[in-house]
Amino acid sequence: MAVDGRRDTRDKLIDLTRAQDHLPTPNPNPAAGARIPPRADNGKARLKKIGVVLGGVMVLALAALAGAAFWFGLEAEKTYQHMIERFSTGGAQVTTTRYERGWLASRAETVVRFPGVPFEITAAHDISHGPIPFARLPDGVGGLRPVQAAVKTRFSLAAKGQDERLKFLSSLPALDADITVDLDGAGRVRTELPPLTKPAAGGGRLEWRGLNGEITFDREWKRFKTEIHAPGLSFSAPPPAAGGGQDPGGRPAVRGIPGGVTFEQLAVRADLHEGVGGYLLGETTVTLDSISAGPLLRLQGLQFSSVARAAGNDINLELTYRLDALGLADQRHGPALLAVEVRRLDAAAIGKFEKEMNAIYRQGLPEEQASLMLMGKMLGLVGELSKKVPELEVTKLSVKTAMGEITGKAKIVLDGSKADIGENPMLVLTAVSGDMELIMPAGVLKPLLAPLIMQDIQAYRQGGRLTAEEIGRLDPETLARVVDQALPLYLSRHDLTKYLIHDNGQYRIVATLRQGQILVNNQPWRVRPAQFP
Template sequence: MNPKRIVPAVATSAFGLLLLAALALPYWLGREAEKNYHAILDQLSRGNWLLFTGKNYQRGWFSSTAETIVHQPDIPFEIVARHRISHGPFPWDRILEGDWRLVPVQARISSEVFVAEAQTGKPLAFPPLTADTTFQLNGDGVVHVEMPPVKQTTARNQTIDWRGLSGDLTFDREWKKFLLDVRMPALSITAPEQQANMGLSGLRLHSDMHEGVAGYFFGEGALTVDQIDFGGGAGHVVLRGLEISSSARPAADNVNMALRYKLDDILSAQGHLGPGELVIEVRQLDAASLVKFKNAIDTLSRAKLPPPQAALILAGKGLTLLGELSKKNPELEITRLSFKTPDGEISGKGKFVLNGRQRDIAHNPMQLLSALSGRFEMSFPEPVLKRMLTPTIRRDIETFRQSGALSPGDLAQLDPQAMAGIVDRVFPQYLARNEFTRLLVKDKDVYKLEVSFRQGQLLINGQPWHMPARVALSP
């Protein structure tokens, strides 16, 4: 055989094999994309109270199309997502359109998502959300979503100014690790005729979660908002620096959680309040029991039971969960409670423990009281309480005026200084009559309230508490 003919023949055969592989790979990856699509929908429906249904999957050689319906029977609308799926390793349909991203992938998916009426499928007046999803060769994925700005006026002459939304989600091939970031610049609703305005700016949502012990998802998340304002005129209120964050950490086969609520300040015509912060830590929660409860609730939500029956089953499962959790002696501690005002700082702290190791709370709920122990304490500066009771004192003075008990001359003398003097004089009486402040005990320059559970008893400031008896007698 002539060697000069062998080399071109081998080269031609290799080129043919490469060409065949290049043509076969998109078809094979298209089949894999379809299998993954249905597997993902099935997984989402199993672990969610929403139902994810795939429709109209049309698989081609280089690309496919599909439609996903997200709905819940008790909600009058549904979410519709229409997808164009470009098969890997090189999405030829996109390359022919000028998209020259040549990094090999399993698939790229362009989606349009909109809200529609459940019965007719007609889109509602919301801007559609677009999503671009990429599945890497190793099965990991990344999603980028965008919702365009919109400004419109409603039939009630309300102007809605929505500045759009964007977000990114990354996940691994087993759907056990998720990283989510969502950003919304601003939303405002103005109604000049009603003086009822509302605005929100600088919203960000972050979540970093991964599956751990017993299938429970650990990690952290936070929702932050730069500013929220509502109302109009003298009733205009501004909240700044709102943050709600949480974390879940593994501790052997348990979960330790922390919740944090933070607000920089509140601005209104009455003045400035803040900052404020509340931190709650919950420890020693059994991870397997929490996952079991979640799965039971998901199953219950899809059972379409009558509301009374569903509520009864939910109460029973909640009691069972409480009994299972109590075996690990879970703790709830308020490590920080602080809210600053111009008149001083309101503060608090406390810790409660549920010791159910020697009790069967699931079958005997009355044992819950004896299993719970702990105390919570709050402190209020005296000026804060005076400011809180001043409106009640003013209302009583107005009642005296209307009844004729105060003369016009008496009313003319009620300047701010005189009013402050009246509040100082009658403060002890109003303090003792108010349903809340009468429970407070003075300690130097602050008033304190201590609530504790001990041996099945509820104690207020160390004394057994009994609900006041109120009997209304008919004439």
């Protein structure tokens, strides 16, 4: 039994030993002790392996990112060249003077020149390649959102030639713009022009309170949304010196406007897209809170809006002008509204004219020669437009004054459907027809006619037609009543009122144009020949 027990113990020990193949090699030095040491912890080895793997992944990621940055640099250059080509189709001459493409960033410089304009615009671009524009991250541009490129552009003005009057342009602050181009080529432009206070000649001062805005565009540069805001601009001229004087150039000094000229809160909003014939369609609104010139003149709530829509292959325009109030000394007028519609403009003809006009500008011809060529192209444009019988209509004119409301309407039609005006421009005289009506209150006419009435009353007094007693009874209220009643009798005495008709307390003028003849209140309008001494 004892032998069997030892055998069982031996077999179990052998089995246990064979089962431990994964244990580390025993200590080869038996002298160190017969006890087999426990297996060492392998956690550090595993962390080291993970670190190696992660390091490899990061190296691969950085390599891929660097390769992507190079590829995005190529795409950014394509977008830049597309932008240059796009703007070069207009009248401006857009030239790339430098483009240095790097691995993670590029630099470029563009010069924009307009024909007939004595200055040029230089744009310096710092282009950070996507997908992550590392160079712009400290500026808060791009972030971790993948983009094609992030561009820092600085616009500056410089005079052409040596015109001393334009040397100040180089001292004006530059306009900074942050341009972000998305992966699909669309993007946005954020602009900012810092405030500026600058002394003017003769002791005046120019104060510019800055500008900021944003423009978004699609990948084809065919759709734009614009938001621009300028808080204000003011110019104060020094008061005139006693007895007049001269400016530094020896010319008579210009009298300053007391209080200066101030523009408050300019805003521009536009949503435009390229439509039929390449014409930009959409809505544009320009608002200005106020314009003031000293204490005597103040305009408030100015607004201009335009809407361009396609009608088949033609374009229709709606133009609206608004003014909330006009302050003139101690008088207040307003509001005022002018609404105009232009219909059936041939988009193809307009596009053709723009291309021809830009081609003339790009030739750099002398001003006289370019003007003659443009005149010929404009006559051709009128001929092409007339074939579609375009029309311009003043749908509403309303000017409210302290003396009453002035209203009006008008419509002009150019019908060249039966005549080739392009071949014979003189046919325009018979192709144009129109109607106009203007109605105004009596109070508007008083400043024009009251002096004539008062002059006659004094003449009648001196001639004995009116006695001193009769003149003495003309208190201000009675005299005002006499002027009101006499206004219709004096319409023919003034060049601006002789065509008016008194109609139920108001004054009206109706004009028509037919076959080159103008009728005013159904009577032929004859231009009085010039009088020479």
